[in-house]
Structures are given as C-alpha cells and as structure tokens.
Amino acid sequence: MASPDVDSPWLCAANESFGGCFNMQIEEIKSANVLNVLEAPSSSMSDTCNIPKPPPYPNKTSKAANNCKRILETCSVPREIKDTWDRLFKEAYGVDVYIITDSKSYIPAHCNVLSISSPVLGNILQRSKVKDGIRYIKILGVPCEAVYMFIRFLYSSCYEEDEMKKFVLHLMVLSHSYSIPSLKRVCIDFLEQDYLTKENVIDVLQLARCCNAPRLSFICVRMVVKDLKTISSTEGWKVMKRANPALEQELVESVVEADSRKQERLRKIEERKVYLQLYEAMEALLHICRDGCRTIGPSDKVLKGSQVPCNFPACKGLESLVRHFSNCKTRVPRGCVHCKRMWQLLELHSRMCNDPDYCKVPLCRHFKEKMQQQTKKDEAKWKLLVSKVIAAKNALGPFSARPVDLF
Numbered sequence: 001m002a003s004p005d006v007d008s009p010w011l012c013a014a015n016e017s018f019g020g021c022f023n024m025q026i027e028e029i030k031s032a033n034v035l036n037v038l039e040a041p042s043s044s045m046s047d048t049c050n051i052p053k054p055p056p057y058p059n060k061t062s063k064a065a066n067n068c069k070r071i072l073e074t075c076s077v078p079r080e081i082k083d084t085w086d087r088l089f090k091e092a093y094g095v096d097v098y099i100i101t102d103s104k105s106y107i108p109a110h111c112n113v114l115s116i117s118s119p120v121l122g123n124i125l126q127r128s129k130v131k132d133g134i135r136y137i138k139i140l141g142v143p144c145e146a147v148y149m150f151i152r153f154l155y156s157s158c159y160e161e162d163e164m165k166k167f168v169l170h171l172m173v174l175s176h177s178y179s180i181p182s183l184k185r186v187c188i189d190f191l192e193q194d195y196l197t198k199e200n201v202i203d204v205l206q207l208a209r210c211c212n213a214p215r216l217s218f219i220c221v222r223m224v225v226k227d228l229k230t231i232s233s234t235e236g237w238k239v240m241k242r243a244n245p246a247l248e249q250e251l252v253e254s255v256v257e258a259d260s261r262k263q264e265r266l267r268k269i270e271e272r273k274v275y276l277q278l279y280e281a282m283e284a285l286l287h288i289c290r291d292g293c294r295t296i297g298p299s300d301k302v303l304k305g306s307q308v309p310c311n312f313p314a315c316k317g318l319e320s321l322v323r324h325f326s327n328c329k330t331r332v333p334r335g336c337v338h339c340k341r342m343w344q345l346l347e348l349h350s351r352m353c354n355d356p357d358y359c360k361v362p363l364c365r366h367f368k369e370k371m372q373q374q375t376k377k378d379e380a381k382w383k384l385l386v387s388k389v390i391a392a393k394n395a396l397g398p399f400s401a402r403p404v405d406l407f
Helices: 009-014 060-073 079-091 111-117 119-127 144-156 161-177 181-195 201-210 214-226 235-243 245-290 315-327 337-352 364-373 376-394
Strands: 022-024 097-100 106-109 134-138 296-298
Touching (some): 079 144, 106 144, 111 119, 111 144, 144 161, 144 181, 161 181, 161 201, 181 201, 201 235, 235 245, 245 315, 245 337, 245 376, 337 376
Parallel strands (some): 097 134
Antiparallel strands (some): 022 296, 097 106
C-alpha cells in the first residue's frame, strides 16, 4: 500500500521548525545512500541473534522403513502366531474352499477364516454351492498373484515388499471391494510413501477416489498441481482425458487456483515487507530524535561519533534522509520527492505516537493538530496504513530483538 500523498499547504509553514531540532556533525554522504530507506527490504543482525536454531529435518532415507516399523508396532500379535497362521495358509491343511482366479488357478483356503476376515466374502460363501465338501468362489479381474497375496494377508497380515510394490493397486481394489480396512491402510501408506510417480499419479488418483481414500487423493492432486506440465504429457493423463474429461477440468482448475493463491501469498509477503520497513523507519526516527545516532541527534545531546554501531536497520538511510530534508532548497509538498517521503514519515509517526506533548520527533504535535483538517477519504487511508504498520510490528513475534515500546 502506498503512503498517502502529502500536499497540504500548511506543511510549508512547519519547514522552519524542523532544522533547529537536530545537532548534525559534518559527514560525507554518498548520493546513493540518500533515501535508501523504504527502497528495499532491510535486514538486521538483531533480527536473528536471539532466534533459536530450528530442529533438524527428518531423515528422508529412512521414511519408508519408519513407516513399515510404525505399522508393525501397532500390531500386538507375536511373530510366532503370525507365522503359524501363515503356515496354515501355505500348507493348505484342512481346506474347504477353493478360490478360482482369472488364470483358472485354484487357491485353497478355509471358509471360517475368510468369513470372519471379510463380511463380503462371508456372504459370498453362504450363497456358494458345495461339491464334495468343498466350496468354490471366484475372484476375477486381478492377477492370480494378487489374489494369493490378498488371501494370505487375511490369514497372517504378512506380505513381501517386492510383491506389494508390484500388486499394490490390485490389493487396494480388493481391500476396498471386500471390506478389509487393515489391508487398505497398508496399501494407502505404501502408496503415499513409496509408490507415487509422475507416470502413475493419475491412475492412483482415480483409484483413490473410487476406493474412498481422501488423503491419498489429496496427495495426488497436490503432486499434479506442482508439475502439471510433465504429468499432462503422460499416458495416464491422456487416457484420463478421454475417459473422464470432468476430472481433467477439475485438475486444471486446481492448478489455476493454486497459482492464484501463490501469487496472492507472494503479494502479501511483499506488502508485509513494505509495512515492516515503515515500522523500522519509525523506530529509527524515534531513535535519532530521542537518543541520537552516530553524527546526528537532538540538539541537546552530545553525539557519540560515527564509530558507534547502530542496531536499527533503517537508521543509516533515515539519517541521510534527515540531512537531505534539512538542507533541501525545494522542501515543499509537490517539490522534492525525497522531502515528500520525509513529510509522510513524520505524519505517520504522529499518527502512531500516543504522547505528542512530550515527543521529541519534530512536528509531532503539529501534525496531530492538523489531522482534523483532512478529508474523510485521506483519514481512512492513513488509518488503514497505521493499522497495517502496527500489524507488521505485532507479527515480529516474541523472538524479535527490536524494541517494541516505542509509541
């Protein structure tokens, strides 16, 4: 937000009262330093001296291992028990069900185990015909190996990592179709941590929506938003475009919306920088007028010299601005652009100052008295600017080393 213009004619009458407020030692000033205040974001060592170091980043290389460990730790069944159930499935002792797959293969199982593990399978088994004491059911549409992994998981919750990577999408479908929440969680965790690529993210997204996995769906959409250009050239995107154009439109709109949010976020960041610069300028102005800094300060102060370091980031630029303002021959509104900025800083300070009768900043009370002559439109602009600057000050947080009891 730009500072409001200062064009009031009564400012000219206050010019003479400004120069006598300061004690200035002669110092050579480069022209490039004049009015650098508010031109670019400033930085200060005081901003970071009290900020603690952040905690280290998590080890990304062990993310998958930690995830598998977390899943295993949630299971309180001893390993020996799981191995026993795994052997019962693999050795097919006393089986009474055969599961027919697409390849006409038969997978032996136990009716009671399947019925207890999955209510869907239990209903299917109840309606199945019995021949020579054996029931036959079909699980079609997925590879035989995936069906084998699925039935094995119903017994012991065991699986091999390599096989899971190969058949995770099929197992996701089976876990959703036959209502096996534990296997579904394993598949979702595996997909979130290890499996997603730019080539398969569209397929996984569509599967996640069909299988009611909102978190996985969100992760897929976020991945598409980050790299739409690459993903839109994959075969999965082309197939999705033909089969589900509504999803394509939704993803494109998500990318546009994310880009708009990013631009708005960057705009607000830049805006906050400007308000923070104004706040730092207010600090520096009060510091110069109250305490003195290097070679400039109040007329009743003994200056300490230029060798003394200053912790106010905007002080050097504001010092140059004050020197220019004191010596400028066209120090009137609509005259020198640098002087106009000084007028604006003085009025901004006056509007933020709560004790104008004892304030040492020049013209503070003068501006307070003249505020009543401004229009409602200008007054609204100044109030909005003051609120933004105060918000920038409050946003510095408890770790800021800047003094805050200034106004």
